[in-house]
Amino acid sequence: MQAFLDIFDIYLLEAVVNGILLGGVLALLALGLNLIFGVIDVTWICYAELVMIGMYGMYYMVQVFGLPYWAAAPIAILLVAALGAALHYIVIAPLLTAPPINQLLATGGVLFILQSFATVAFGIDFRNLGIRLPVLAIGEMHLSYSRLLSFAAALIGMVTVYLFMTRTYTGTAIRAISQDRQIMSLMGVDTKRIYLITSALGGALAGLAACLLVLQYDVHPFVGLSFGPITFLICVLGGLGNFVGGFIAAFVFAEIISLGGLFSDLEWGYVLAFAFFIVMMFIRPAGLFARRS
Amino acid sequence: MNSRNAAWATGLAALIALPFVYREPYHLHLLVLILIWSFAYTSWSIMGRFGLVSLGHGGFMGVGAYVTALLWNHLGVSPWIGIPLSMVAAGALALVVAYPCFRFRITGHYFVLVTLALSGIVLQVITATRDYTGGSLGYTPNRTKGSQLLALQFDDKVTWYLIALFVWVMGLLIWRWVDRSMSRYAMEAISEDEDAAAAAGVNVTAEKLKITLISALMTALAGALYCQYQMFISPDTVSGIAVSLQMVFAVIVGGLYVSLGPTVGAIITILLAEILRIGFGTKAVGWDNLVYGVLLVVFIIFLPKGILGSILDRFKTQPKPSGTP
Numbered sequence: 201m202q203a204f205l206d207i208f209d210i211y212l213l214e215a216v217v218n219g220i221l222l223g224g225v226l227a228l229l230a231l232g233l234n235l236i237f238g239v240i241d242v243t244w245i246c247y248a249e250l251v252m253i254g255m256y257g258m259y260y261m262v263q264v265f266g267l268p269y270w271a272a273a274p275i276a277i278l279l280v281a282a283l284g285a286a287l288h289y290i291v292i293a294p295l296l297t298a299p300p301i302n303q304l305l306a307t308g309g310v311l312f313i314l315q316s317f318a319t320v321a322f323g324i325d326f327r328n329l330g331i332r333l334p335v336l337a338i339g340e341m342h343l344s345y346s347r348l349l350s351f352a353a354a355l356i357g358m359v360t361v362y363l364f365m366t367r368t369y370t371g372t373a374i375r376a377i378s379q380d381r382q383i384m385s386l387m388g389v390d391t392k393r394i395y396l397i398t399s400a401l402g403g404a405l406a407g408l409a410a411c412l413l414v415l416q417y418d419v420h421p422f423v424g425l426s427f428g429p430i431t432f433l434i435c436v437l438g439g440l441g442n443f444v445g446g447f448i449a450a451f452v453f454a455e456i457i458s459l460g461g462l463f464s465d466l467e468w469g470y471v472l473a474f475a476f477f478i479v480m481m482f483i484r485p486a487g488l489f490a491r492r493s
Numbered sequence: 494m495n496s497r498n499a500a501w502a503t504g505l506a507a508l509i510a511l512p513f514v515y516r517e518p519y520h521l522h523l524l525v526l527i528l529i530w531s532f533a534y535t536s537w538s539i540m541g542r543f544g545l546v547s548l549g550h551g552g553f554m555g556v557g558a559y560v561t562a563l564l565w566n567h568l569g570v571s572p573w574i575g576i577p578l579s580m581v582a583a584g585a586l587a588l589v590v591a592y593p594c595f596r597f598r599i600t601g602h603y604f605v606l607v608t609l610a611l612s613g614i615v616l617q618v619i620t621a622t623r624d625y626t627g628g629s630l631g632y633t634p635n636r637t638k639g640s641q642l643l644a645l646q647f648d649d650k651v652t653w654y655l656i657a658l659f660v661w662v663m664g665l666l667i668w669r670w671v672d673r674s675m676s677r678y679a680m681e682a683i684s685e686d687e688d689a690a691a692a693a694g695v696n697v698t699a700e701k702l703k704i705t706l707i708s709a710l711m712t713a714l715a716g717a718l719y720c721q722y723q724m725f726i727s728p729d730t731v732s733g734i735a736v737s738l739q740m741v742f743a744v745i746v747g748g749l750y751v752s753l754g755p756t757v758g759a760i761i762t763i764l765l766a767e768i769l770r771i772g773f774g775t776k777a778v779g780w781d782n783l784v785y786g787v788l789l790v791v792f793i794i795f796l797p798k799g800i801l802g803s804i805l806d807r808f809k810t811q812p813k814p815s816g817t818p
Contacts, residue, residue, distance in 0.1 A: 237602075243602050243605075243606070291790055291794070294794050295793065295794060298793075299544075300601055300602060301544065301546045301601070301605070302793050302797060304546075304602065304605060305741055305745065305789070305793055306789070306790050306793040306794065308738050308741065308789065309742070309785075309786045309787070309788075309789030309790040309793065310786065310790060311738070311786070312738065312742070312782045312783070312785050312789065313782075313783060313786030313787060313790070314786075315779075315782060315786075316779040316780065316781075316782035316783035316785075316786060317779075317783055318779075319778060319779030319782070320778075320779040320780060320783060324778070421779075425734065425735075429609060429610065429613045429734065432606050432609060432610075433606065433610055435606075436602075436603060436606045436607070440602060440603070467617045467618075467620050467621030468617075468621050470613070470617045471614055471617045471618055471621060474610045474611075474613050474614040474617065475614065477607075477610050478590060478607065478610055478611070478614075481593070481594070481597075481599060481603075481607055482593035482597060
């Protein structure tokens with residue numbers, strides 16, 4: 201947590217730029233969560249914990265088994281994608297007809313499982329990759345390469361998902377299901393298969409986020425709590441299931457945290473972000489960019 | 494009905510008499526914890542049973558515990574005044590968040606996530622104001638010498654047991670009162686269909702606010718009691734998302750729709766944690782939550798009514814054994 205909090209430096213512009221860079225990764229997380237919500241109509245409370253598992257995967261592959269970073273990253277992404285598919289298959293699929301709240305609470309149970317599994321299996325020590333990327337100095341600003349890299353990779357990830365969703369048959373089917381859940385099975389789309397693919401895709405996005413976050417932050421079993429709640433707030437603020445809204449809300453939140461942390465402790469940045477969220481909920485209950493029905 | 498009341502009365506008398514017959518400190522300690530948490534879980538279930546799933550109760554509990562302790566340490570206000578004040582604070586917080594929520598029809602996922610933000614805020618504020626609250630290291634109310642009624646600090650477990658028992662019974666009575674009031678029908682109608690309920694003349698916002706307020710006040714009281722009993726609070730044990738989820742978990746396991754469900758949930762979770770702690774020692778760190786998590790998922794999939802709820806259901810659906818050999 202502290203490592204997550206100590207990042208912000210003294211300059212305003214630097215804070216703004218850092219906010220944008222942080223926003224990239226948050227937008228990636230929000231995209232994964234929105235995808236799952238939009239298509240399957242389920243909120244994965246444990247989404248950030250999938251990221252945590254991915255971060256541990258990276259740590260073990262790079263630090264313990266000595267794989268280079270670029271080789272470990274695809275494996276970590278696949279691992280978390282498989283985890284996402286398994287989560288859907290084991291927990292969500294039996295609950296598809298249950299009240300939505302039950303699905304949400306079941307993933308809350310998975311949050312407990314993953315957190316305590318990490319505690320039991322990996323211990324509560326803070327671990328990091330031990331990769332130190334250089335810092336880029338532009339005039340007075342100091343930007344770390346790891347953040348620039350994360351931002352770039354997050355953007356590439358999002359563009360890839362966009363292309364997948366618009367250019368392939370499966371992607372089109374996913375978008376169609378998010379518009380009308382009942383009718384698509386009549387159109388000859390195998391909903392079960394699409395749900396599984398979507399969950400794996402959501403997991404893969406979490407895995408990508410894990411590969412990027414592990415460059416900047418130490419991993420420990422509770423690391424999910426430091427960015428999980430913020431991800432939910434971003435998705436709700438942008439409108440659950442609304443990809444563009446989530447994207448913009450991620451940057452709004454990242455700036456609030458970054459600038460709030462600049463003027464005071466970073467916790468106050470978070471408090472500010474939370475308070476902003478609650479106020480916004482009252483002004484735009486269905487999200488910033490809700491389509492008026 | 495009479496035999497049922499008699500059973501309740503006998504059970505209660507036995508519970509009151511218990512510490513005078515049997516006073517092994519560790520077991521009494523467990524009982525006090527079970528009673529306090531049962532009360533907290535009961536207060537969550539008052540809302541939760543009507544589909545108002547709140548993950549903000551960790552926040553109310555944190556307000557209850559920290560306001561009481563801070564008033565005592567910094568201003569010397571006795572918990573007898575501090576606890577009501579902390580309840581008022583939690584109630585005000587609940588109203589500030591819940592009124593717009595209900596007014597603007599924030600329900601389902603959105604309500605859960607807004608309340609999640611609430612417990613997030615309380616946790617962060619407690620951590621951020623570390624100069625006063627001790628931050629994540631935790632906080633201890635100033636000790637008085639020995640037991641003192643004014644400071645609500647008692648050395649012997651029996652007094653605490655009786656206090657916790659009293660509060661727990663109050664919680665059950667409130668549950669029953671809600672269960673038998675018109676509010677229950679109103680709330681059930683609302684949880685089925687808000688528009689239809691409103692059309693039938695139910696004041697949706699007011700009914701929901703009433704239930705939320707009751708629930709928040711009770712949760713704050715539970716937090717304050719926990720603080721006075723344990724004499725140590727930290728943001729992680731009384732506030733935040735983990736505590737909120739723990740409440741949900743215990744209630745679901747015990748049974749959401751029956752009055753003793755949350756109590757059964759508290760018994761199971763606390764005993765489970767203690768057994769694992771004694772059985773595995775420090776190696777058990779994490780194991781209890783692992784078991785909780787698995788149980789929570791299994792229960793939601795296979796036994797959504799909880800243990801007690803399912804048992805009671807079985808009794809109800811079984812035909813009366815009349816004339817069977």
